[in-house]
Amino acid sequence: MAQSDETKKKVVVRVCIGTGGLAAGGKEVIEAFKKAISDFCVDIELDFTCHYQKVGCRGFCARDVLVDVVDGDTSVTYQGIKPDIAKRIVQEHLINGQPVKEWLIDDSYYSFHSKQMKVLLKDCGTIDPEDIQAYSKVGGYTGIRKILSTMTPEDVIAEIKASGIRGRGGAGFPTGVKWEACRKAQGDVKYIVCNADEGDPGAFMDRSIIEGNPHSVIEGMMIAAYAIGAGLGYVYIRAEYPAAVERLKLAIAQAHETGHLGKGLFGSDFSFDLRIKLGAGAFVCGEETALIASIEGERGMPRAKPPFPVHRGLWGRPTVINNVETLSNIPYIIRNGASWYSSIGTDKSKGTKVFALTGKIRNTGLIEVPMGIRLGEIIYDIGGGIIGDKKFKAVQLGGPSGGCIPDHLLDTPVTYEDIVRTGAIVGSGGMVVLDETDCMVNIAKFFLEFTQAESCGKCVPCRIGTKRLLEILDRITRGLGKEGDIELLEALCSDIKVASLCGLGQTAPNPVLSTLKYFRHEYEAHIKDKKCPAKACKDLLIYSILEDICKGCGVCKRACPAGAISGDKKKPHKINADLCIRCGACFDVCKFNSVNRE
Amino acid sequence: MIKLMIDGKTLSVPDGTTVLDAARRFHINIPTLCHHPKLTPFGGCRLCLVEIKGIPRPVTSCTTPAAEGMEVTTTSPNLESLRKTVLELILSDHPNDCMICERAGDCTLQELAYFYGIRKNRFSGERRTYSKRDGNPFIERDMEKCILCGRCVKVCDEVEGVAAIDFAYRGFKSKICPPYEKDLNCEFCGQCVAVCPTGALTGKAWKQRGRQKDVREVDTTCAYCGCGCSLTLHVQGNEVIRVTSREDTLNEGWLCVKGRFGYNFINSPERLKKPLIRKDGKLEEASWETALDYVAGRLKDVRDKYGPNAIAGLSSARCTNEENYLFQKFIRGVIGTNNVDHCARY
Ligand SMILES: Cc1cc2nc3c(=O)[nH]c(=O)nc-3n(C[C@H](O)[C@H](O)[C@H](O)COP(=O)(O)O)c2cc1C
Ligand code: SF4
Ligand code: SF4
Numbered sequence: 001m002a003q004s005d006e007t008k009k010k011v012v013v014r015v016c017i018g019t020g021g022l023a024a025g026g027k028e029v030i031e032a033f034k035k036a037i038s039d040f041c042v043d044i045e046l047d048f049t050c051h052y053q054k055v056g057c058r059g060f061c062a063r064d065v066l067v068d069v070v071d072g073d074t075s076v077t078y079q080g081i082k083p084d085i086a087k088r089i090v091q092e093h094l095i096n097g098q099p100v101k102e103w104l105i106d107d108s109y110y111s112f113h114s115k116q117m118k119v120l121l122k123d124c125g126t127i128d129p130e131d132i133q134a135y136s137k138v139g140g141y142t143g144i145r146k147i148l149s150t151m152t153p154e155d156v157i158a159e160i161k162a163s164g165i166r167g168r169g170g171a172g173f174p175t176g177v178k179w180e181a182c183r184k185a186q187g188d189v190k191y192i193v194c195n196a197d198e199g200d201p202g203a204f205m206d207r208s209i210i211e212g213n214p215h216s217v218i219e220g221m222m223i224a225a226y227a228i229g230a231g232l233g234y235v236y237i238r239a240e241y242p243a244a245v246e247r248l249k250l251a252i253a254q255a256h257e258t259g260h261l262g263k264g265l266f267g268s269d270f271s272f273d274l275r276i277k278l279g280a281g282a283f284v285c286g287e288e289t290a291l292i293a294s295i296e297g298e299r300g301m302p303r304a305k306p307p308f309p310v311h312r313g314l315w316g317r318p319t320v321i322n323n324v325e326t327l328s329n330i331p332y333i334i335r336n337g338a339s340w341y342s343s344i345g346t347d348k349s350k351g352t353k354v355f356a357l358t359g360k361i362r363n364t365g366l367i368e369v370p371m372g373i374r375l376g377e378i379i380y381d382i383g384g385g386i387i388g389d390k391k392f393k394a395v396q397l398g399g400p401s402g403g404c405i406p407d408h409l410l411d412t413p414v415t416y417e418d419i420v421r422t423g424a425i426v427g428s429g430g431m432v433v434l435d436e437t438d439c440m441v442n443i444a445k446f447f448l449e450f451t452q453a454e455s456c457g458k459c460v461p462c463r464i465g466t467k468r469l470l471e472i473l474d475r476i477t478r479g480l481g482k483e484g485d486i487e488l489l490e491a492l493c494s495d496i497k498v499a500s501l502c503g504l505g506q507t508a509p510n511p512v513l514s515t516l517k518y519f520r521h522e523y524e525a526h527i528k529d530k531k532c533p534a535k536a537c538k539d540l541l542i543y544s545i546l547e548d549i550c551k552g553c554g555v556c557k558r559a560c561p562a563g564a565i566s567g568d569k570k571k572p573h574k575i576n577a578d579l580c581i582r583c584g585a586c587f588d589v590c591k592f593n594s595v596n597r598e
Numbered sequence: 599m600i601k602l603m604i605d606g607k608t609l610s611v612p613d614g615t616t617v618l619d620a621a622r623r624f625h626i627n628i629p630t631l632c633h634h635p636k637l638t639p640f641g642g643c644r645l646c647l648v649e650i651k652g653i654p655r656p657v658t659s660c661t662t663p664a665a666e667g668m669e670v671t672t673t674s675p676n677l678e679s680l681r682k683t684v685l686e687l688i689l690s691d692h693p694n695d696c697m698i699c700e701r702a703g704d705c706t707l708q709e710l711a712y713f714y715g716i717r718k719n720r721f722s723g724e725r726r727t728y729s730k731r732d733g734n735p736f737i738e739r740d741m742e743k744c745i746l747c748g749r750c751v752k753v754c755d756e757v758e759g760v761a762a763i764d765f766a767y768r769g770f771k772s773k774i775c776p777p778y779e780k781d782l783n784c785e786f787c788g789q790c791v792a793v794c795p796t797g798a799l800t801g802k803a804w805k806q807r808g809r810q811k812d813v814r815e816v817d818t819t820c821a822y823c824g825c826g827c828s829l830t831l832h833v834q835g836n837e838v839i840r841v842t843s844r845e846d847t848l849n850e851g852w853l854c855v856k857g858r859f860g861y862n863f864i865n866s867p868e869r870l871k872k873p874l875i876r877k878d879g880k881l882e883e884a885s886w887e888t889a890l891d892y893v894a895g896r897l898k899d900v901r902d903k904y905g906p907n908a909i910a911g912l913s914s915a916r917c918t919n920e921e922n923y924l925f926q927k928f929i930r931g932v933i934g935t936n937n938v939d940h941c942a943r944y
Contacts, residue, residue, distance in 0.1 A: 282768065299765055304641040304661035457746060457765060457772025458642045464687040464721075467770040471723040488720060495683040498655060499644045 011094060014068040014126070015081075018211050019204070019243055020365075024064035025082060032086035040090055060112060060365045063105065069093055077105040108384055112363045115381045117344065117370045119352045120328050124212030129247055132254040135215035141260060143334035144222045148268040156227040157183060160330070162338035164350035169195055169286075169323030170401065170428045171503070172349075172416040175330075178320055182228040182310040185318035190230040192221050193314060193321045195291060196237035196244070198428070199283035200399035201450055205354040205429040206324035208366050210237070210244040213328065214251035218261070218274065220327030223334055225272050228320050232273055236291050239278040248276060283400075283454035287502050288321045290456065301456045302502035323428065325354055345371030349415035353426065359396075359433035360387050369414065376410035379433060390435040393534075394518070398427025400447045400454075401507035403514025404440065423514035425507070439536035440519040441526055445473040447511035455504060462505030465496040469512060478539040481527035490516065531598070538582045541597055545586075547572035549594035556586035556595060602668040617659035617670055618646055628672050629681060629710055631688075631795050632747035633660045636850065637756055640748050644684050645710070648672050656680065682714055690721040691770075693742050700738075701797035703810050707745060726770070734782040736802055736859045737791055741773055744798040750774060750790030757852060758789050786855040792842065801859060807839035817844070820857040824918050825849070827857055838864050901933060910937035 013033055017026035060066060063079035069089065070076075076099050078089065085103055092098050127134040135141070147156050161176030182190060194217060198206040210217060221233045237245055252274050255261040263271040277295050279285045285300035292314050294300040313319025329351060333341045342350050349371040355378070358364050362384030369378060375395060379385065386392050394404040403424035405412065412418050419426045434443065452466040469492055472485055493509030500506045516523060525531045532540040545556070545565075552570040564580040567573030575586070587595040599610045604621050611620040616639065621628050631643035639660040647656040651669035656677060659670070671677070689711060696702045725742070732739045748765070751774060755761040762784035766775050776782050791799045816831040828847035832840035838861045845851035863869055873889035874881040884892075900908055911929035913922050922940065929938040 284768070301765070304639070304658055306662075453769040455769045455772075457768055457770075458640075458748075459644050460642070460684045460687050460745075461644055463746065463770060463772060464691050465683075468687065468690065468721045468723050492683070492721070495680055499647060499680050499684060501641055501644070501658075 012068070012070040013089075013094075014070065016064055016066040016125070018208055019241075020064045021066065022243060024080075026065045028083045029065050029067065029081055029086055032083035033090065036087040036090040037094075039087075040095060060109060060363070063109065066105070069099075077109060078103045079105040079109070108363055111384060112365070112367075112382055115369065115373065115377050116367050117352050118368050119332055119344075120209060120213070120216070120325065120354060121366065121368045123216065124209055127213065129212050129214055130250055132215060132251065132258055132260065135213065139335055140215050140331070141219055143331040144219055144226070145266050147223060147226060147334060148266050148270055153183060153227045153229065156223060156334070159338045160227070160333065163333045163341040164338075164345075164348075165326065165329055165333060165341065166349065166416065167323055168325035168329075168353065168428065169321075170398070170425070172426060175322065175326055178310060178322075179224060179227050181308075182318045182320045185311050187318045189315075189317045190228055191314045191317055191319040192225045192228060192230045192233040193291070193295070193319055194221055194233065194235040194237075194324060194327055195286060195288070195321050196235055196241075196324045197279050197283075197286035197291065198238065198241075198324070199281075199286045199454070200401075200428055200430045202356060202358050202432060203399060203428055203430040204356050205366065207241050207244050209324050209328050209354070210241070211247050214244075214247045215255070216328040216331055217248075217324055218251060218255060220322075220330035221274065222261075222265075222272050223330050224320060224322065224327065226270055228318070230320070231271055232275070234275050234277050234295055234314070236277050236279055236285070236295060238281050240281050245276065245278065252276070282456075283450070284456045284502070284504050287504060289502070291321065292319065299456075301458050302504075304501060325429070346413065346415050348417060349426075353414065353429065355429045355431040357383055357431050357433070359431075360390065360435040360438070361385070361433040362387055371415055372413045374410065375405060375412050375414060378414070378431070379410065383433065386433070386435050390437060393434045393436050393438055394440070396424070396432040396434060396443065396511075397430070398425035398507075398510070399430040400451045401425060401503065401510055402427045402430070403510045404434065404443065404518065405514075406518040423510070423517050425510070437534055437536060439477070439532050439534040440515040440522045441473060441477050441532075442534075442536055444511045444515045445470065445477060448473060448508070451504060451508040455508075456502075459499075459501045459505060461496040461499040462501070462508065465492055465500075466505070466508050468492060469496070469509065473512070476523065476526045477532070477537045479526070479530045479537075481523075483527070485527055486516065486520070486523055535597060538584075541582050541584070542577065543575050543580055543582065543584070543586060544577075544596045545573050545575055546594045546596050549592055551592055551594070553591070555589050555591070559585040559589040561585060600664050600666050602664050602666070602670065604670045605672055611664055615664050617648060617650075617662045617664050617668070620664045621659065621670070621672055626672055628659055629713075630660060631706055631710070631745060632749060634749050634752070634793055636845075637749060637752040637793070640752065642746065642748055645681050647677055647680055649674060649677065678714075682716065685710055685714055685716055686719045686721050688745050689716060690719055690723060691725050692745070693725070699743070699797040700800040700804055700806075705797055706795035724770070726773070728773075730779070732781050734786065734802075736786040736855065737782060737788060738800045738802045738805065739782065740798055740800070741775075742798075743796050744774055745796055746772055746774065747795060748774075749793040749795065750799060753789045753793045754784070758785065758787055760784055760787075763790070786859065787853065788855065788858040789852055791858075792851060792853070801840065803859065803862065804840050808834045813839070820853070821916070822854075822856040822860065823916050824922070826918060827853055829853070829857060831861075897933065906934035907937060909933050909935055910939070911935075913938070913940050915940065915942040 015026055015030050065081045067078040067081045068075050088100050092100050123138050127138055157176055157180050160179060165175045166172040167175055196206050196210060225233055235248060261273055282300050284290050285294045287302045288309055290300040290302045295314055309319045309321055311318055344351050352368050352370050354368045357367050367382055379395060392407055394406050396404050397419060405422045405424050409422050412422055416426050448466060448470040452470050455462045455466055457463045472489055475481055476485060489512055493513050496509050497506050522533050525533050530540055550572040552567060552572060554569060557565040557573060562579050562581045564576045565573050565586060587597050600613055601610050604626055609620060609624050618628055629645045631645055632640045641658045641661040646659045648659045649656050649671040696708055728741050751764055754763055763774055763776050766773055791801060813832040813834055816833050818829050818831060820827045820829045827849035828843055830842045830844055831838045841858055841861050843849060843851045843853050872883050873886060875884045875889060875892060913925045926938045
């Protein structure tokens with residue numbers, strides 16, 4: 001090689017190795033790139049060096065493994081890359097300058113990004129999360145340096161209050177107010193705890209942030225620690241997130257080595273250290289008092305508040321517990337100023353929010369949107385609408401604590417107040433899109449199954465009440481619903497909400513109440529007519545063969561696993577309802593659409 | 599002192615009193631199942647919910663400290679309907695076989711169901727069923743009757759310091775059990791039995807020995823050791839069928855395994871009731887007078903022949919302080935030696 005590294009043109013190859021990327025083979029793709037680059041570097045003289053970087057989640061998980069080739073100002077993105085394609089990209093694109101057309105990302109990738117606003121996810125997906133320098137290069141750790149040299153803890157709290165940021169863990173409590181309460185609480189020892197338990201089914205916002213930009217969380221915790229007067233922080237993270245845990249461990253180790261954690265940081269007398277505590281995957285351990293108990297080595301069971309953790313938290317000391325996304329926002333607020341942050345969003349809901357967009361939608365993945373964006377924009381512009389030619393039915397927000405929002409409310413802006421008004425909650429960021437084939441009773445049942453199994457068992461309304469709710473929902477979906485069931489559901493839901501101790505029980509009925517509010521007719525159809533309008537409840541389906549269409553080909557007869565279909569060749573066939581197990585095999589195989597399902 | 603208003607009455611209570619304790623001090627009844635005055639508040643049964651002016655939702659009075667100027671309502675149609683729902687839910691997951699339950703008539707759940715007149719239950723469904731029987735010799739654990747109030751867990755941890763049991767599993771499957779669901783292997787003090795508000799925990803020896811109404815309660819002092827714990831013997835005819843201890847005694851109702859469960863010796867045919875004197879290698883019954891004269895005579899003989907230091911006295915932790923005092927006085931003053939000791943020193 002003739003030229004020195006510095007003078008060479010720099011081409012960067014970025015490979016997505018968030019959990020989605022890893023699952024799709026990101027590690028192998030990196031190896032393939034390494035090999036291809038070194039192979040070619042040996043026999044062909046390249047006039048640039050290649051850096052392959054390991055980047056965190058960029059949100060478009062459906063198309064993993066995603067690879068960017070950044071050459072100066074131009075960036076080309078590939079989708080669905082497997083190790084064997086790496087060699088072609090190196091040869092055709094890097095060496096010959098011709099992007100490999102068949103693997104280029106399509107238009108939906110760009111529309112997916114058009115209405116998003118990336119603050120947290122901007123760096124998450126471009127910088128190497130396993131290198132502290134990468135974070136520093138994009139402005140990382142300037143926030144903590146700035147406050148240590150120019151701001152008092154009270155200034156920091158004022159700044160956070162002025163930004164208007166509210167907690168992203170679900171409840172939307174103003175972060176500055178929480179910090180201030182802890183700052184003012186009596187006590188020489190205080191703690192900052194990062195809640196990375198992320199137990200909502202289908203949610204992966206926090207995991208992606210830790211995997212993609214762990215140092216932003218660490219810096220956020222440092223700033224919080226300085227503001228409240230803490231010297232030690234804990235990250236409570238679920239053990240089911242092994243990649244995130246590894247990233248975090250590495251980040252903490254690097255921060256130690258480079259003087260970003262420890263005693264007397266950045267020439268000040270501020271000291272801060274971090275510990276990781278692994279959670280065993282109980283949803284309720286995300287509730288702050290249960291989380292504290294779990295760190296202390298007790299069973300994760302919530303206790304009554306007051307006293308609030310800001311007054312008596314971990315080991316009885318004043319403690320601030322903040323969500324991953326909340327903390328990850330903090331360095332950006334300090335760096336760019338409160339007025340920058342509060343310029344994003346609406347009057348009472350500031351900043352951006354990360355959602356995990358899933359369900360019956362074209363573009364699934366992780367998105368970041370400004371608060372105040374309308375639900376419809378997320379679903380149709382970012383999400384690309386419903387898969388296939390199905391009709392949109394509802395969007396579920398807030399997971400097991402949230403609710404379903406129907407078609408006619410898609411104009412609702414995503415703000416804490418507006419979403420609550422619909423009966424759902426913004427929640428921690430789960431957003432599941434449902435289409436006309438989703439039965440709303442069944443959806444409610446799905447979430448109740450989750451909350452029932454995850455109740456800590458402490459209080460009666462939650463432990464037994466959710467079980468009874470679930471049983472009623474179950475019998476409705478099996479066609480055994482009774483007159484009065486809806487009223488009983490409503491009465492029980494209302495009592496569980498009022499009488500439960502913690503947020504889990506208090507919100508567990510929400511999926512039932514919100515589906516009852518907008519889709520009561522579906523409940524009634526199940527109970528009164530023994531019909532599932534979405535044709536999703538197996539027990540309520542009746543299969544029959546339309547005699548005038550049936551050609552008597554016998555395909556259904558062979559497909560039926562229960563031997564319920566009889567008929568002579570070329571004569572209309574019949575289904576014996578007593579034998580039919582309602583599996584739908586005949587419906588799927590009939591080429592003439594002569595199997596009727598209702 | 600804090601001044602607050604409960605159900606329209608103005609009351610004064612010391613700082614740190616909970617709303618529940620404040621109400622109970624003034625005989626305002628709030629139903630509870632998980633609360634126990636000697637244990638830290640749990641807040642699980644949700645029966646003690648009260649309304650407090652200015653707080654949007656009902657709160658558990660057992661966990662809420664009384665505050666100056668607080669206005670508390672302990673009963674309202676809304677609160678009573680919540681309490682009824684809670685009781686119905688508990689009973690929907692309960693064997694409801696009070697007819698054959700050891701604790702019938704002495705069970706808080708049964709009493710509350712009675713006061714709330716719960717005959718019909720809006721809720722029904724799966725009930726927890728456990729086939730496993732705990733093989734320990736003392737404590738019957740019928741966990742189908744357990745309402746998960748957590749009192750047994752707390753007493754074992756907070757009072758006994760043993761922590762032999764805890765909550766396990768989640769959701770409807772939650773249960774109280776020893777580690778790995780093995781048989782109970784602990785001190786068997788039975789403190790858990792004493793605090794259990796239902797028939798979930800009982801003494802194995804209590805089984806089908808009789809109802810409380812037929813029992814005569816006799817207060818006495820435990821003879822097992824010098825602590826002098828108060829016992830209440832539950833006597834039927836001339837037989838002790840159960841032992842408990844009252845909370846307003848010096849041992850505050852807490853007992854050990856011997857005091858609580860070790861009463862079978864009372865009617866044992868092998869029990870020694872008279873002194874025995876060995877004659878020609880055989881033990882023979884004697885009167886107390888004869889036996890004491892015999893012992894005194896031998897002590898005298900030995901002392902006269904070999905001197906007082908040939909004798910040593912060893913007393914017992916099962917004796918009271920007074921008895922031990924008298925014993926050493928006897929050995930020192932009457933026999934004339936300092937050779938006196940006590941089993942608890944070994
Ligand atoms: C059942 C339950 C589960 C929760 N799980 C989480 C979680 O996984 N992550 C989280 O950040 N907050 C969770 N929360 C909310 C926390 O209790 C707490 O409010 C939050 O971590 C505070 O952080 P924030 O102010 O930054 O939102 C949960 C709450 C409840 C009631
Ligand atoms: S509401 Fe449910 S999860 Fe929360 S403390 Fe009660 S039983 Fe446990
Ligand atoms: S065994 Fe008794 S004391 Fe223990 S939790 Fe169950 S009901 Fe409560």
